[in-house]
Every structure is written in C-alpha cells, then in structure tokens.
Amino acid sequence: MPRFMGFVRMEEGIGAPPQSLFEAMDVHIGERAAKGVFLDGGGLYGTEDAVNFVVDNxxxxxxxxxxxxxxxIVGGWAIMQYDSLEEAVADQREFAELHAKHWPEVKVVATLRQISEGPDAPGA
Incomplete structure (x- = not known):
C-alpha cells in the first residue's frame, strides 16, 4: 500500500489557528486513524529554535x-497510506478545504508527496 507524506506550509508568525480548525482536524485525523490511513503526524514549532546544516561545495x-x-515554513506533517494515488489526492484536498473553511484569512499550502520505497521508485 503506497505511503504518502503530507505537509502544510504557511507564513511564520501569523498566530495560532482558530479553535474550530483544531476541532475539525481532530475529527478528520481521528476518522483516518480509525481506518488505518493516518499513521503519524503533528504540528511543528516555529523556526526560532530550528537548526540547519548546509552542505555547499x-x-x-x-x-x-x-x-x-x-x-x-512547514507548520505540520503527516504520514498516511492509501490504496491509490487518487484516494490520497482526494483526501489531501479535503484536508486543504478544512483550512479554507476554518482559517480563510491565511494562505496555506497543503502538499502531498509519495514516499519512495526503494532505488527504482520515483525520484530515485
């Protein structure tokens, strides 16, 4: 079963999401966890404590x-598994629509990427 990583990018310092989004996300994630689709995920703190190691030349x-x-910045992430790419894309759209409904005043980019399973996988 293909696995996917979803992540949410947004402007840093825009404040906390509204409580209604947290409540809608709890329902959304809970339903997917019960079906075995949502494997793991969470929110991320801001970049004030982030550490990068840059490799250059x-x-x-x-x-x-x-x-x-x-x-x-990336504000949150999730690892999910679906029977098909089409199912993953539809679910990621639903996830994005939750943000549009509950936090319409901010720009959020919800990205979905398939996880590579070996050297012959896409992107290898």
Whole structure:
C-alpha cells in the first residue's frame, strides 16, 4: 500500500489557528486513524529554535533559526497510506478545504508527496 507524506506550509508568525480548525482536524485525523490511513503526524514549532546544516561545495555550515528570509515554513506533517494515488489526492484536498473553511484569512499550502520505497521508485 503506497505511503504518502503530507505537509502544510504557511507564513511564520501569523498566530495560532482558530479553535474550530483544531476541532475539525481532530475529527478528520481521528476518522483516518480509525481506518488505518493516518499513521503519524503533528504540528511543528516555529523556526526560532530550528537548526540547519548546509552542505555547499563539500563544506558543512550550521545555520540556526529564526530565518528572516523565509516567507513560508512547514507548520505540520503527516504520514498516511492509501490504496491509490487518487484516494490520497482526494483526501489531501479535503484536508486543504478544512483550512479554507476554518482559517480563510491565511494562505496555506497543503502538499502531498509519495514516499519512495526503494532505488527504482520515483525520484530515485
């Protein structure tokens, strides 16, 4: 069964989502967990404590957050499994629609990517 990673990108520092979104997400995730679709996931703190290691020309440099140049950050992630790509895409759209309904004043990008299962998988 193919696995997918979903993540949500948004502008940093826009404040907390409304309580209605948290409640709708609890229902959404709970239903998918009960069906075995939602495997794991969660929200992420802001970049103020983030640490990046940048590899450039064979040199590794540590860069600590926050990152003033970032316009969007990853705010949450999920690992899910579906019977088909079509089912995954439809469910990711439903997830995005929850944000549109409960937090319409912000721009959120909900991304879905299939997880590679080996060297011959897409992107390898």
């Amino acid at each position: 064979g040199t590794v440099t540590r860069v600590d957050g926050p990152y003033a140049e970032n316009k969007e």
